Amino acid sequence: MMAPVSVISASGVSMVFGNNRALDSLSLEVPSGVTGLVGANGSGKTTLMSIVLGLRAPTTGSVSVLGLDPLRQGAELRANVGYGPERNVFPDDMPASDFVKHLAEVRGMPRSEARTRASDALWLVGLGEERFRALGTMSTGQRQRVKLAQAIAADPSLVLLDEPTDGLDPVQRDEMLILIRQISTDYSIDVMLSSHLLEEVERICDNVVALDAGRLVAQGRLDELVGDVEGVTVELAEIPDVPGSIDAVAARLRAAGLDVQHDPGFTRMDVLGASADDIADAVRDAIADSGARTRRIEQRRRKLEDLFHAAKS
Numbered sequence: 001m002m003a004p005v006s007v008i009s010a011s012g013v014s015m016v017f018g019n020n021r022a023l024d025s026l027s028l029e030v031p032s033g034v035t036g037l038v039g040a041n042g043s044g045k046t047t048l049m050s051i052v053l054g055l056r057a058p059t060t061g062s063v064s065v066l067g068l069d070p071l072r073q074g075a076e077l078r079a080n081v082g083y084g085p086e087r088n089v090f091p092d093d094m095p096a097s098d099f100v101k102h103l104a105e106v107r108g109m110p111r112s113e114a115r116t117r118a119s120d121a122l123w124l125v126g127l128g129e130e131r132f133r134a135l136g137t138m139s140t141g142q143r144q145r146v147k148l149a150q151a152i153a154a155d156p157s158l159v160l161l162d163e164p165t166d167g168l169d170p171v172q173r174d175e176m177l178i179l180i181r182q183i184s185t186d187y188s189i190d191v192m193l194s195s196h197l198l199e200e201v202e203r204i205c206d207n208v209v210a211l212d213a214g215r216l217v218a219q220g221r222l223d224e225l226v227g228d229v230e231g232v233t234v235e236l237a238e239i240p241d242v243p244g245s246i247d248a249v250a251a252r253l254r255a256a257g258l259d260v261q262h263d264p265g266f267t268r269m270d271v272l273g274a275s276a277d278d279i280a281d282a283v284r285d286a287i288a289d290s291g292a293r294t295r296r297i298e299q300r301r302r303k304l305e306d307l308f309h310a311a312k313s
Contacts, residue, residue, distance in 0.1 A: 006030055006064075007158055007190045008052055013061035015047050015214075022047040024214040026061070030192065034184045036201030036222070037194040038304060039211035045194045046086065048211070049160050052192075053083060066157055079108045082151030086162040086194075088143055092136025096122060099135060100150045107154040114153070121149040125179060141172040148176075152183060159183075162194045177204050198304040202226065210307050218307045226302045231259075231272035232279050234287075235296035238267070242291035252286040270300055 008030035015023040023044045037045050050056045051063055054070030054077055063070055068077045091099065097118050104114035122131040125145040130138070135146065144164060151159050164180065165173040181204040184191045195201055201208060201222070208225055210217040218225055236246045250262040250269055258279065262269035273279045276299045287294055 007032055007066065008192070009064045011062050013051065013058045013063060015051065015056065016059045022214050023058070026216055028209055028216060028219050030209065031207055032190050033206035034181060034191045034193060034204055035207040035209060036205035037192055037209050037211070038196070038198055038201050040196055043211040044214040045211060046162055049162055049194060052160065053078065053081065080157045082154065082156040082159040084147040084151040084159070084161040084164055086166060090135040090143065093134055095132045096127060096135055096138070096146050097131040099146065100153050103150045104153040109154050117153045117155070121153040125149045140167040144168060144176060148179065152189065156189060158190045158192070160192045163196070164193065165195065165197070165200060173200070180204060202304055208304065210304065212308055225307065226304055230276070230302045231270060231300045232276055232283060233298055233300040234269050234271065234283055234294070236267050236287065237293040237295050239291055239293055245290045245292035248290035249286045249292050252290060253282060256282055258282060267295070272306070
């Protein structure tokens with residue numbers, strides 16, 4: 001059986017702007033499904049997306065998207081790729097339906113079909129009743145849904161979404177994430193979702209590409225990178241007669257060679273390692289020696305933030 005072709009493949013990609021290296025020797029393979037492109041603001045996520053779309057040529061290296069070269073076959077590629085940018089670049093006086101229809105036509109769809117697809121896409125994202133409203137009168141949440149609608153209207157094979165939950169409240173964010181997952185599952189559209197919010201990616205993504213300062217921190221299936229038990233989470237209470245006892249617990253555990261994630265003054269700490277049972281024993285001993293009081297102790301599962309923590313340690 002032949003190995004599946006990667007949706008996106010990059011080899012030795014660097015991008016330099018003056019003295020700033022936005023991407024540094026990046027090599028990655030993105031399989032089918034929903035992939036989270038994660039990292040802090042300025043980590044190179046948007047730069048990578050622009051290279052994938054063929055809007056920028058990398059300083060060094062090469063990229064293949066859906067088996068196409070973004071630079072030599074850009075028009076063909078963009079006919080099969082939808083894109084939802086982070087910035088709101090809407091013509092305020094244009095109705096949402098006209099905006100989505102126009103962008104479907106730009107991607108090569110005939111006018112009559114583009115009109116139908118625009119209407120269908122807006123209904124799908126929950127804006128069917130609002131599809132004739134001017135974009136300038138819409139809320140932030142509605143505008144984000146319009147960006148998603150135009151990205152999927154031309155029936156793409158791949159959709160790139162740059163911070164699609166930016167500016168949304170928690171309820172709107174949940175709805176958007178559910179919608180993105182639904183579109184990928186129900187319509188077999190591969191998605192690359194850029195976000196600096198790691199918990200979003202953990203909720204809906206199959207795969208992860210993690211960047212830090214333009215460098216690759218980790219890539220692979222989410223369930224292989226995170227999820228295994230690797231330590232404990234401890235919630236402590238400080239006894240008034242023993243000030244500094246919580247910080248003392250953290251110090252004792254670090255002295256024992258354990259990886260402790262704890263900010264001074266806070267009651268919660270994560271203690272990481274290979275054996276949760278052994279760590280729990282060490283934590284109980286440190287608490288007893290330091291005079292703190294245990295509120296809660298439970299097994300901790302690895303999270304995406306641990307990948308960045310490990311990369312910086």
